[in-house]
Every structure is written in structure tokens, then in C-alpha cells.
Amino acid sequence: MRERLTNLLRTLLDSSTSSLSDLGKQFNVTTKTIRNEIQVLNEVLAEKSLPLFDIKRGVAYNHISTQQRHSLSDVLDFDSISQGALIPEQRAVYLLLDLLQATQPVYLVDEQEKMQISKSSMDSDLRNLRADLAKYNLTLTTSPKLGAQIEGNERSIRTMFGDVLTRQHALVTLIAQQLIASGVYVDKMKEVFTKQDVTYIRDLLRRCFPKGALAANDMYSQQVTVLLIIWLHRVRNGHYVKDDETTVDLNKENAKFLNELIQHYALKIDVASELGYVGFLINSFNRRGAIDLDDWVKAQIFSVALIDHMETEIGFPFSKNEKLFEELYNHMTALFKRLSQHVKVVNPLRKTIQQGYGPIYDVQDGTLSADHV
DSSP: OHHHHHHHHHHHHTOSEEEHHHHHHHHTSOHHHHHHHHHHHHHHHHHTTOOOOEEETTEEEOOOOHHHHHTTTTTTSGGGTTTSOOOHHHHHHHHHHHHHHOSSOBOHHHHHHHHTOOHHHHHHHHHHHHHHHHTTTOEEEEETTTEEEEESOHHHHHHHHHHHHTTOHHHHHHHTTOOOOOSHHHHHHHHHSOHHHHHHHHHHHHHHOOSSHHHHOHHHHHHHHHHHHHHHHHHHTTOOOOOOSSOOOOOHHHHHHHHHHHHHHTOOOOOHHHHHHHHHHHHHHSSTTOOOHHHHHHHHHHHHHHHHHHHHHHOOOGGGOHHHHHHHHHHHHHHHHHHHTTOOOOOOHHHHHHHHOHHHHHHTBTTBOTTTO
16 A cells, blocks of 8 residues: 555646546555545645645646645655654644643753754754744743743733744644654654544533534634643643633633633633633634634734723723724624735724713823824
8 A cells, every 4th residue: 555655646747637537547556545545645745834735526636836746755764754854833732842841840951852953953943943932022932940931921822832833734634634644743643633532522512503604614613623722721720811800701601611611611710801711712713704814813913012002102001902902803704805806995983082981081191102093
């Protein structure tokens, strides 16, 4: 079988399109076998962070460029699949996965040994990782006692994990419950995103939200599953968003989902804002015209940065109000949609505050600039 897989990979790479029927005749197997073996090859490509083969109407489509094909030279020796050294991007993801699930300090010297890389490679990886984390206003710190830690706004930390991990082809395939390959990189993903957790959460989403975008769109369901497992790891390890000073108002479906989730995992959550956070995740992807993940990430980063800035300027704990964050997030997502469609609309907020809330507007005089207002 290994020899056939290697030959199948070579055949698929030689053309932009290949008929499954013709491939079946060429290799003297059924088209179902060809489909299954292309899935195995896709798992290998996912490990290498390469484009996957698409199958539509009996035709396999190859999206791998000539330059990317050169990087598959070692893979064409199928015995080496999943056993080779991790590439830099995979090493960064491997470290992030360990940091996500860690219940004990994570020491970089141990990570270096597990990934079997030199100190210079590790130093280079850390420089790149710190630069990537800075895009989310996060930092990576190390200490002899606490090990490596990601520091910054908790909501931004979760957003970063969601953004980075959902871009990994292997994880997308794993969440879709179609990943059967093994290897250092894939095994780490399976360790953090266990089959039991993935299956339970996806089934719970289907039961609690039989209508809406989550039921109609597998991509949304997969993304929310990733984000919820990230949430599970964070709250289990005592990392919470700032406590909410207002009452968390959940609709019936969200309340049912949360109650079952908390009971299943025997979670003890004393921070009300965490309940609002899960409701926020569900609502973001389960409404009409749900936002895509890229804009979801951008809207959260902008909202967190704006709230942090205003807290610094005024000294008022805006970040403790989950409702305020959600309303600001909704404004940001609407803004990104307008920008993507090149629609320019005058923001009436400043005039509205001045006309309807005169005393509040007057109080800001001398405290905030016109731009802040």
C-alpha cells in the first residue's frame, strides 16, 4: 500500500486535475479506495502545512505549486511520512499547544528536547513567535520558576489560540473527525483536542442549536468547537476574563448548552463573565450573516485594544462589563463589513452623546480629546 500511495501522490502532483475513475483503473482499485487514499495523502499534506487535494464530482484537484512540490521530495519516500523533523511553523504551534494544555510550568529546554532541535533553532523560533504574538498585543515571558507563559489580555490570548490553530490544516481535518495519520505534530494536536472532547462538543452543538448558522454551516461548527476546547483548557487552568459587574443575560438555548457543558466537565466557574463569554462565542457564529473567523479575530483585537486604552486614559474599569464589550464588538464587525464592501457611513455616535447625554459629554471636557469622544 505504501508504494501505491507514493505513486498516487506522484500521479496527482503531475496534473492540476485527475479523474478518480481513471486513477482507479490505473492502480487497479475502486474509486472508493482512491478517495480513501487521497484522504490519507491529505493528512500528510496537512502535517506539512501544504494545500490539500480537493475532490469534486469525481475529479481530484491539485493546488500544490511547483515550489511547494520541491518541499515534498522527502515525503515521496512514504516511509518518512510523519516521522521527519518539524518545520518552524509547526514547532511554534507545538509549543503553543503545550502552553494551552499545561497544568505545570512549561520549560523551553524541555520543549527543545521534545522537538529535537538545536538551541539556535529554538532561539530563532522564539523570536518569530514573539513577533507573531505582538500582533495580538501579547508577550511571551520566561522565568526559572514559572517557565514560559503568554501574558496579556485573557480574551486576546484565547483569540490568538483560535486564530493560529484554526489555520492548521491538520487540526481542521481532526475536528472534522477525518484525521487518522500519526506523528509528532498530529499526535500533539490529538492530545490537546481529544476525540472525546471533539465528539461531545460537536454533538452538543447540534442538539442545542438545531437551527441557525451552526447547524447549516460545518465550518462555523468546527471553528466554535476549536474555540470552546480552547476555553475549556483556559478555565480549567484558572485563566479567566475579567469578572463582569453586570448580570449575564443568556437566552434559553445558550443557558441549556452551558448547563450541559459545565455539568459534563464538572467545571466550577465562579466568574460570571465566563458564562457571557461562551454565550458571546455561540452568538457570534450562530446568527444570520455570521462573521468569518478573520473578521471575528480583528474585531476582538480592536475592541480589546480600545477598551484597554480607554481604561488607561480614564481609569474606569470598562473591561469588567461583558455587555459593553459585546456591543463594541458588534460595532466593529459592522465596521469591517462596511469596509470590505467600500461603504462609507458617517458615525453619529459623538453627536448622539452630545445631544442625548449632555452632562456626560460635558464631563469629558478637559479629560478626553475630541478624537477620543
